[in-house]
Amino acid sequence: MNLACVKPKGETTRMTGWPQVIAPHIRRLLELLAIALALTVGLWVNLLAAQPLGTPATQAADAKPAPLVLTEAEQVWLQEHPVIRVAQDTSWAPVEFADALGEPSGMSADYLKLVEQRLGVKFQQVRELSWFEVMGGLQLREIDMTTSVAATQGNSTFLAFTRPYMQLPIVIFTQMNVSYVADLQMLRGKKVAVGEGYSVSDWIARDHPEIQLINVRNTEEGIARLEGGEVFAYIDNMLVVNYFISLRGDVNARVAGSTPYVNAQSMAVRKDWPVFAGILQKALDSISERERAEIYGKWLPLRTKYRFKSKRVWQGLAMFVVAILGLAAWVRLLYQSIRRRRLAEAVLRESEARYARAVRGSSDGLWEWGVLTNENYLSPLWKDLLGFAPDELTDHSDSFFSRTHPDDVARVQAALKAHLEQQLPYRIELRLRTKSGDYRWFLVRGEAERDEQGRAILMAGAIIDIDERKHMDEQLSAAQAETTRLLEMAEDSREALLSVVEDQQEAEQALRQLNETLERRVAERTADLAAANQELEAFSYSVSHDLRAPLRAIDGFSRKVIERSGARLDDEGRRQLQVVRDGAQRMGRLIDDLLAFSRMGRMEMTLQPVDMAAMARAVAAELRAAEPERAIEFAFSPMPTIQGDAAMLRQLWVNLLGNAIKFSRGRDPARIEVGGRVEGLQALYWVRDNGAGFDMQYAEKLFGVFQRLHRQEEFEGTGVGLAIAQRILHRHGGQIRAQGRLDGGATFSFALPLAGTNQPTSERTAS
Amino acid sequence: MSTHHQELQILLVEDDLADAEMTLDALRDANLVNEVHWVKDGAEALDFLFGRAAFAGKPLPSLKLVLLDLHLPRVDGLDVLRQVRANERTRRLPVVILTSSRQESDLRQGYDLGANSYLVKPVESEAFFMAVRDLGLYWMLLNRTPGETS
Numbered sequence: 001m002n003l004a005c006v007k008p009k010g011e012t013t014r015m016t017g018w019p020q021v022i023a024p025h026i027r028r029l030l031e032l033l034a035i036a037l038a039l040t041v042g043l044w045v046n047l048l049a050a051q052p053l054g055t056p057a058t059q060a061a062d063a064k065p066a067p068l069v070l071t072e073a074e075q076v077w078l079q080e081h082p083v084i085r086v087a088q089d090t091s092w093a094p095v096e097f098a099d100a101l102g103e104p105s106g107m108s109a110d111y112l113k114l115v116e117q118r119l120g121v122k123f124q125q126v127r128e129l130s131w132f133e134v135m136g137g138l139q140l141r142e143i144d145m146t147t148s149v150a151a152t153q154g155n156s157t158f159l160a161f162t163r164p165y166m167q168l169p170i171v172i173f174t175q176m177n178v179s180y181v182a183d184l185q186m187l188r189g190k191k192v193a194v195g196e197g198y199s200v201s202d203w204i205a206r207d208h209p210e211i212q213l214i215n216v217r218n219t220e221e222g223i224a225r226l227e228g229g230e231v232f233a234y235i236d237n238m239l240v241v242n243y244f245i246s247l248r249g250d251v252n253a254r255v256a257g258s259t260p261y262v263n264a265q266s267m268a269v270r271k272d273w274p275v276f277a278g279i280l281q282k283a284l285d286s287i288s289e290r291e292r293a294e295i296y297g298k299w300l301p302l303r304t305k306y307r308f309k310s311k312r313v314w315q316g317l318a319m320f321v322v323a324i325l326g327l328a329a330w331v332r333l334l335y336q337s338i339r340r341r342r343l344a345e346a347v348l349r350e351s352e353a354r355y356a357r358a359v360r361g362s363s364d365g366l367w368e369w370g371v372l373t374n375e376n377y378l379s380p381l382w383k384d385l386l387g388f389a390p391d392e393l394t395d396h397s398d399s400f401f402s403r404t405h406p407d408d409v410a411r412v413q414a415a416l417k418a419h420l421e422q423q424l425p426y427r428i429e430l431r432l433r434t435k436s437g438d439y440r441w442f443l444v445r446g447e448a449e450r451d452e453q454g455r456a457i458l459m460a461g462a463i464i465d466i467d468e469r470k471h472m473d474e475q476l477s478a479a480q481a482e483t484t485r486l487l488e489m490a491e492d493s494r495e496a497l498l499s500v501v502e503d504q505q506e507a508e509q510a511l512r513q514l515n516e517t518l519e520r521r522v523a524e525r526t527a528d529l530a531a532a533n534q535e536l537e538a539f540s541y542s543v544s545h546d547l548r549a550p551l552r553a554i555d556g557f558s559r560k561v562i563e564r565s566g567a568r569l570d571d572e573g574r575r576q577l578q579v580v581r582d583g584a585q586r587m588g589r590l591i592d593d594l595l596a597f598s599r600m601g602r603m604e605m606t607l608q609p610v611d612m613a614a615m616a617r618a619v620a621a622e623l624r625a626a627e628p629e630r631a632i633e634f635a636f637s638p639m640p641t642i643q644g645d646a647a648m649l650r651q652l653w654v655n656l657l658g659n660a661i662k663f664s665r666g667r668d669p670a671r672i673e674v675g676g677r678v679e680g681l682q683a684l685y686w687v688r689d690n691g692a693g694f695d696m697q698y699a700e701k702l703f704g705v706f707q708r709l710h711r712q713e714e715f716e717g718t719g720v721g722l723a724i725a726q727r728i729l730h731r732h733g734g735q736i737r738a739q740g741r742l743d744g745g746a747t748f749s750f751a752l753p754l755a756g757t758n759q760p761t762s763e764r765t766a767s
Numbered sequence: 768m769s770t771h772h773q774e775l776q777i778l779l780v781e782d783d784l785a786d787a788e789m790t791l792d793a794l795r796d797a798n799l800v801n802e803v804h805w806v807k808d809g810a811e812a813l814d815f816l817f818g819r820a821a822f823a824g825k826p827l828p829s830l831k832l833v834l835l836d837l838h839l840p841r842v843d844g845l846d847v848l849r850q851v852r853a854n855e856r857t858r859r860l861p862v863v864i865l866t867s868s869r870q871e872s873d874l875r876q877g878y879d880l881g882a883n884s885y886l887v888k889p890v891e892s893e894a895f896f897m898a899v900r901d902l903g904l905y906w907m908l909l910n911r912t913p914g915e916t917s
Contacts, residue, residue, distance in 0.1 A: 545838055548867045548890055553785035556892035560792070581892075588890030 068118050068286040070279060077275045078121060084276070086112065087126040087134045087143045091218035092195075094243040094299035095168065095265065096148050102127060108148035108265065110295045111165065115267075115283040130217055132197040138270060145269040145276070150199035153206075155268070160277040164264035165284050170200050171238045173226060174256040177523070179516035181233065181257030187211045190232040190527075193222045200235055203261055219244045227252045232527075237263050243299070327490055334479055341472045348469050365462045369397060371420070371448065372457055385442070385465050387435035405431035405439050412444075420448060420456045429466060441470035533602065540598050547591050555584040586718075590706075593720035597705060600727045605645040612649070612685060613639040616674050619653040623661055631669040632661060639676030640683040642752050648728045655721040656687045656748050662715055663746065664691030678754065682734075686749035693740040702738050725750075776802040776831040776907065780812040780847065781865075782839050786888065790834065790865070793899035799907055804828070809842025813850055816857060830860055832906045834899075835882075837866040837873055845876055852881045859913060861906055865899070 070078070088109060090098035096106040104112075104125060116122055126143055137143035139158045151161050172181045181187065188210045194201040196215035204211055214231050216222040219241055222234040234241070238255060245251045267284065269276045365385065368377040376397050380390040386403065393399050404412055408430040419426035426446045431439040446461020558581045566574055613636065620634050642649070657672070664670035667690050676685035694702070694709045701707045703726040708719040722738075725748075729736050733753045740746035777799065781787040787805055794800045806812045812835075814820040818827050833851070837844035844864065851857045863884040864877045877885050886902060889895045 545867045545870075548888070549783050549786065551890045552789070552867075552888060552892065552895060553783075555890060556785065556789045556895060559892045585891050 066282070066285040068282055070119075070282065074275060074279050074282075078119065078279065081276070084121070084123045085126050085142070085144045086123040086146065087129050087137055088112075088147050089131040089134060090128060091220070092131065092148070092240055093219075093247075095166070095237070095240055098127065107166065107295050107299045108267075110298070111267075111284070111287070112147045114287050114291060115280060118283040118286050119279065130197075131195065132217075135197050138268070141270050141272070143270075144273065145267065145280070147267050148265040149268045150263045150265055151268075152199045152202045154202050155199070158271050159268040160271050160274045161266040161268045162277055162281040162284055164266045165287075166263070166265040168237045168239050168263040168265060170235060170259045170261040170263055171241075171255045172257040172259060173223070173234045173236070173241055173253045174232065175226060175229070175252050176254050177519065178232075178254075178256050179513075179520055183257065184208050184211065184259055186257075187233055191230065193225050193231040193234040195219070195222065195236060198236075199263065200237075200259075200261055204235065223248075223251060223253055235259060323493065324490070327486060330486070331483065334483065338476060338479065341476065345469055345472065348466075365464070367400070367446070367461055367463065369446075369459045370457070371459055382463060385463060386432055386440075392435070400432075403433040405433070407431075416459075419446075419459075423448075426459070426461065429470070432463075440465060440467040442466060536598065536602070540595050548588060551584045551588050551591075555581050555588075558584070586712075590718045590720075593718045593724075594705070597720050597724050597727065600648065600651070600724050601731070603645075603648070605648065605731060607643050608646060609641055610644050610646050610649050611641050612676060612683075613641075615646075615650055616653050616657070619650065620657050620672075620674070623654070623657055627661065630661075630665070632664070633669045633671045635671070635673045637673075637675035639674075639685055640678050640754070642683050642754070644732050644752065648731065652725050652728045652750075655725045656750075659721060659748070660687050660689035660691065660746075662691075662717070663693075663710075664689045665715070667691060679751070681754055682751045683754055684749060684751050686747055688745065688747040690745040693742050693744045693746045694738075695742045696740060699738050699740070703736065776829070777804070777903070778812065778815065778828070778830055778833045779803050779805045780807075780809065780833065780839065780844065781805065781836045782807050783836070786836070789892065789895060790899050793896045794903045796896070797900045797903045797907075799903045802907075808840040809844060809847045811841075812839075812847050813842060816851065817854065827856070830857075831910075831912065832903075833860060833862045834865045834902075835862055837864060837868055837877070845873075845880060848877070848880045848882060861910060861912060863902060863906065865902075 088096045088104045088106075090096075090102075090104075092106070094106050096104065096108045099105040104127070112123070123145070126137065129137065134143060134146055135155065138146060138155075148166070149155065149159065149161075150164075151159070172184075172187070174181060184204065185208070187208070189212065191212045191214050192204070193214045193216045194204060196217060201213060201215065205213060214225065216225060216234075219236060222231075222236060223241070223244060225231045226234040233256070234253070241253070242255075245253060267277075267280050269280065365381040366377070366379040367382055370376065374397060376395045376399075378393065378395045378399060383390055383393045386393070401409070401412075412428060412430055415424075415426055415428045418424040426444075426448075428444050429441060430444060432442050433439050443464040443466045444461065445463075446459045448456035449458045449460070450456050558577045562569075562574060562577050562581075569577070616639065617634075617636060620636075624630075624632055624634075657674070660672045661670065664672065671690045673688040674686070676683060678684075692710065692715070698709050701709065703722045704719075705723040706719040707723075708717060710717075722736075726736050729750050729752070734751050736748060736750040738746060738748050777794070779787065779790060779794075781790060787807075791800055791803065791805070794803055804815065806815055811821075812833075814822050815828065816830075816833075818825060835844050835847060839847070844866070848862055848864075851860060851862060858881075861883045862881070863886060864882045865886050865888060866873065867888050869887045874885055884902075886898060889898060
């Protein structure tokens with residue numbers, strides 16, 4: 001949609017479907033409506049139109065082209081070098097790229113053509129190389145020149161440059177959901193894609209070592225990695241990426257920030273050919289501003305299609321269109337009713353003419369007034385028109401004047417006067433009071449008969465009842481007024497709608513900014529968390545693999561020594577080797593427990609009703625079976641059912657009951673009480689044993705990882721079990737507490753929120 | 768030395784020298800060691816299985832079992848498994864993963880790719896020894912595969 005399609009007023013689309021009999025004001029109204037509609041829609045579209053893609057970077061400023069004059073030495077140099085090999089980037093559209101047929105194309109290719117024209121030479125094209133290979137070729141001097149490169153410390157060692165002839169700003173692209181990247185420092189620690197071998201890659205590596213650079217082969221790969229979320233940002237020249245985006249469309253990438261870098265693109269030749277660089281400089285200098293503008297214009301990114309972003313704006317537009325359509329329908333109905341009335345009017349006119357003819361042929365409706373004599377005549381029809389029988393009304397002028405509506409009397413008199421004195425036609429519409437007392441409209445016409453002096457002696461004429469037509473006219477003008485009012489309303493509502501749209505846009509803008517700020521923070525936090533989690537995952541992965549292997553070797557080979565050479569060792573030697581083995585095995589268990597602890601924090605939870613009593617009994621039975629020689633008495637009391645993750649809660653019971661069994665070793669019998677009850681919104685459970693207990697002074701330490709209150713030779717263990725128990729409870733929104741006395745048993749009690757009130761929490765970071 | 772098994776029938780793919788030695792010890796205890804060919808990475812395993820590179824021109828082995836570690840230099844164990852399953856000749860070959868990894872993702876992928884068994888190497892050496900020995904005996908003596916004359 002384009003505003004240009006709204007023609008100037010005079011040429012507005014003709015309503016060809018509408019009959020020409022249509023009254024001019026109706027036509028005018030419809031024209032106005034059409035204009036209003038077109039303007040509204042046009043304005044709308046203009047308001048909503050997406051911003052055109054970035055405006056061009058300024059060209060290198062050299063206002064006047066210098067005429068190309070080569071020195072003799074330069075001419076000789078050109079003659080001595082008939083073959084000059086040029087290679088260009090194949091994937092840096094629109095600056096330079098290989099087109100569908102592999103032909104070099106793009107802005108710098110166009111510059112190169114102009115340079116060839118100016119110098120009267122033809123360079124030899126070396127094709128199908130990636131930019132990385134082009135740079136390599138230049139270093140090896142297998143390629144002599146390239147057409148678009150920015151000088152860096154790195155490439156200056158093997159290239160000689162012309163002055164820059166194109167300036168292309170370098171910007172930061174992110175996914176659409178990232179609102180703004182203030183500067184490169186915001187990318188600290190993030191993965192950022194850059195073109196391999198492109199200057200910007202050198203610059204960022206030099207200035208921002210904190211950024212994790214990912215090399216990509218070309219824009220396509222850069223954007224693909226960006227869209228795939230493999231990198232947070234992609235940094236490249238704005239023109240190049242926008243060109244790519246405009247070609248592909250529907251790309252989840254946007255310019256999110258600027259960089260201080262500009263691709264000041266020069267032509268470059270191998271370092272040992274400085275003369276040639278000078279020649280190229282002269283050729284470039286001879287290119288006029290108009291030629292530059294042409295090249296630029298040719299490769300400007302295509303405009304993207306407009307996108308309407310807000311659903312609400314669509315709805316607003318739809319509502320407005322419906323309103324306009326409703327108005328148009330109403331006007332059409334009005335028009336039809338007017339046409340019907342016009343038709344009636346035409347019939348009436350016909351009857352009027354017929355009546356005139358009748359009047360001429362008969363005395364019906366006729367009136368006569370003796371101007372001088374005041375002798376009058378009113379025909380029977382005249383009286384009938386006012387509802388009177390012929391004998392009910394006297395043939396007196398008063399019969400007329402006294403029945404004329406007071407507001408019309410003055411007009412009648414003035415008209416009569418004008419007719420009598422100035423011979424103007426006497427034809428007047430007026431109201432006469434009928435027998436019933438109502439006023440009706442009549443058309444009164446008449447003509448005076450005059451004497452030789454021109455004095456009126458008699459006036460004669462007729463009256464016609466025009467009441468119906470008159471009312472129609474009134475209705476018509478009321479309708480006209482209504483139409484005008486509606487048109488004004490339409491205009492008002494259009495303006496109101498526009499201002500609503502503006503207000504809404506402002507509000508949306510504010511809301512969007514707020515959202516973006518929030519989203520950015522959330523995104524940053526989430527990214528941090530995800531990164532931490534990923535690191536943890538990787539860490540535990542490598543722990544599970546790499547730490548176990550050497551332990552196995554330590555244990556395995558110690559065992560081998562004991563088996564094969566044990567006979568040659570003394571008891572102490574064998575004992576020491578056994579200590580080595582015990583250590584390795586213990587280390588293995590520590591690793592396993594640590595991984596289990598870590599996994600417990602990251603595991604997905606599936607909530608379901610869990611019968612805690614049944615679960616505790618089952619776990620206790622299993623654990624007791626592992627130590628059949630011990631006397632253990634379990635006492636279970638009823639327990640509330642709870643909503644939770646069955647696997648995790650099972651682990652909880654294993655750890656708590658396992659502890660109770662372990663630390664009551666040496667009691668005969670060991671007594672373990674397990675119970676629970678509902679307390680407010682919580683379910684409370686406990687495990688009580690008559691075991692070794694602990695000093696309450698150290699109660700807080702119990703739940704720390706690797707925290708142990710007993711020596712290994714007293715009670716074996718890694719010190720992770722209670723930490724895992726606590727983590728399971730935290731993830732269920734619960735808590736755990738320990739009470740005990742040294743040598744007086746321990747009670748572990750834990751509380752869980754009852755069904756419906758518990759929100760599983762995720763404990764994603766390592767504690 | 769078993770008289771029943773003249774050819775190499777077990778391929779051990781293991782890059783950790785200590786683990787390999789302990790595995791061979793256990794197989795030796797089961798009298799299976801003379802039938803084992805040991806390669807130290809995934810690429811070598813594939814060369815051996817498909818008669819490529821150093822094994823080109825040699826008769827293809829008629830294996831009964833592959834003991835496969837997962838984290839290997841050059842070609843990863845899961846990749847070896849994938850290629851074994853993709854090849855018509857080896858797609859039914861019993862492959863037992865023998866690894867330090869108890870990572871859920873490794874387990875899932877291993878089974879998805881058609882591993883016949885997945886064994887986590889125990890740190891405790893007796894357990895390791897027993898596991899490998901029992902494994903060898905089971906797959907070599909009890910297990911049957913299609914096309915075998917028994």
